[in-house]
Amino acid sequence: MIKETFVASTPKGAYEQAVEKYGTEDLEIVSAKQLRYDDGELRAEVVIAVPKALFMERSFGKPLPAKYRHSEEEQMLGEIGELKAQLEEMKEEILGVSPLTPVEEKVRTLFIKKGISPAWLDGVLENLVGTPLVGDASLLVSYLLEEIDETLQVRQEDLSKPKLIMLVGPTGVGKTTTIAKLAARYAYLLDRPYKVALINLDTFKVGAIEQLGHYAEIMQIDHYAVSTPEDFKEKIEALESFDIILVDTAGMSPYDTQKFIKTVGFVQSETVRELEVHLTLSATVKYEDMDDIYQNFSFLNLDAVIVSKFDETKHLGTLLNFMLLYKLPMSYFSIGQEVPDDLLVASKEYLLERFIGDVHAG
Numbered sequence: 001m002i003k004e005t006f007v008a009s010t011p012k013g014a015y016e017q018a019v020e021k022y023g024t025e026d027l028e029i030v031s032a033k034q035l036r037y038d039d040g041e042l043r044a045e046v047v048i049a050v051p052k053a054l055f056m057e058r059s060f061g062k063p064l065p066a067k068y069r070h071s072e073e074e075q076m077l078g079e080i081g082e083l084k085a086q087l088e089e090m091k092e093e094i095l096g097v098s099p100l101t102p103v104e105e106k107v108r109t110l111f112i113k114k115g116i117s118p119a120w121l122d123g124v125l126e127n128l129v130g131t132p133l134v135g136d137a138s139l140l141v142s143y144l145l146e147e148i149d150e151t152l153q154v155r156q157e158d159l160s161k162p163k164l165i166m167l168v169g170p171t172g173v174g175k176t177t178t179i180a181k182l183a184a185r186y187a188y189l190l191d192r193p194y195k196v197a198l199i200n201l202d203t204f205k206v207g208a209i210e211q212l213g214h215y216a217e218i219m220q221i222d223h224y225a226v227s228t229p230e231d232f233k234e235k236i237e238a239l240e241s242f243d244i245i246l247v248d249t250a251g252m253s254p255y256d257t258q259k260f261i262k263t264v265g266f267v268q269s270e271t272v273r274e275l276e277v278h279l280t281l282s283a284t285v286k287y288e289d290m291d292d293i294y295q296n297f298s299f300l301n302l303d304a305v306i307v308s309k310f311d312e313t314k315h316l317g318t319l320l321n322f323m324l325l326y327k328l329p330m331s332y333f334s335i336g337q338e339v340p341d342d343l344l345v346a347s348k349e350y351l352l353e354r355f356i357g358d359v360h361a362g
């Protein structure tokens with residue numbers, strides 16, 4: 001389900017907007033509150049929960065892109081899986097029996113503590129019944145790490161054809177900083193200089209244009225601010241001679257419907273070169289937020305994930321879990337604030353080594 005927020009001067013007004021959009025009063029209201037905004041005005045926010053397909057149809061007049069069309073069903077299956085696992089656990093507690101060996105229990109608990117979801121672990125452990133692995137903790141840990149390694153995907157950096165790369169993601173994850181690092185990498189740090197231009201679509205945040213412009217001026221890279229999908233399309237055409245165009249966007253909370261709708265407009269504009277959308281995700285992402293982030297940002301036809309703020313945590317289980325569940329390839333890692341140094345091309349080894357360090361610490 002998508003949580004969509006309607007804003008008006010009164011709760012009734014906000015509710016009526018929702019009724020008008022969905023043509024029914026049979027709406028699931030999640031919350032309704034009055035808030036004083038930064039401009040001093042009091043406004044009412046009504047949040048409703050709507051099925052993703054319906055939201056997509058009513059907001060954009062289009063069904064969900066094929067690659068995400070099953071995600072609600074998959075999400076439901078995932079939730080049922082989790083529920084089944086919880087029921088099994090309750091049954092075991094009541095009956096005092098577990099289908100898992102003591103070694104499996106111990107290793108499972110350790111991985112769950114580190115952020116890996118019970119549903120994923122149980123799917124793997126199910127296939128190990130009767131094998132020697134279930135009686136040997138270190139073998140079992142190696143096996144699970146191997147499974148994680150096989151499931152993770154990396155997107156190779158390929159600059160052989162003209163690129164159009166857009167970074168999207170929650171607020172403050174490091175999109176603009178990463179754009180600056182990527183721009184420096186492509187323009188100055190590779191085997192040959194690539195011709196790079198920057199486009200800023202963030203017309204929401206005060207100072208956003210100056211922030212990106214500041215980096216662009218230091219690096220002597222062309223930069224532009226664009227505010228409509230039509231201008232975006234035209235600008236991409238005008239920048240045809242550039243090897244790489246990097247596009248910065250406004251940070252969005254997963255519930256920020258207005259910004260999503262605006263950004264979907266850019267993603268769907270038929271640009272002359274193929275658009276790659278990279279979700280920027282902080283390595284410090286919370287387990288409870290993971291699903292909402294994926295469900296909402298998947299509207300933007302994600303191609304890859306850039307992981308930022310690797311330096312801010314030792315615990316990478318939740319991030320790993322995100323990659324295991326949603327199977328998006330990783331493209332780059334941001335490992336600190338320094339532009340351009342703190343950027344790595346994504347590698348499974350780097351992520352797994354850090355995770356293994358954490359597992360051993362546990």
Ligand SMILES: Nc1nc2c(ncn2[C@@H]2O[C@H](COP(=O)(O)OP(=O)(O)OP(=O)(O)O)[C@@H](O)[C@H]2O)c(=O)[nH]1
Pocket residue numbers: 170171172173174175176177178202205208249250251252308309310311312334335336337342
């Ligand atoms: N520790 C650490 N800080 C980072 C990293 N990447 C970015 N930051 C810092 O995070 C803060 C926010 O970075 P921005 O690049 O402005 O983030 P953003 O996603 O563009 O933010 P919005 O546009 O407001 O959504 C800045 O202080 C950056 O220096 C990183 O990899 N590690």
Ligand SMILES: [Mg+2]
Pocket residue numbers: 175176177202208248249251
């Ligand atoms: Mg930014």
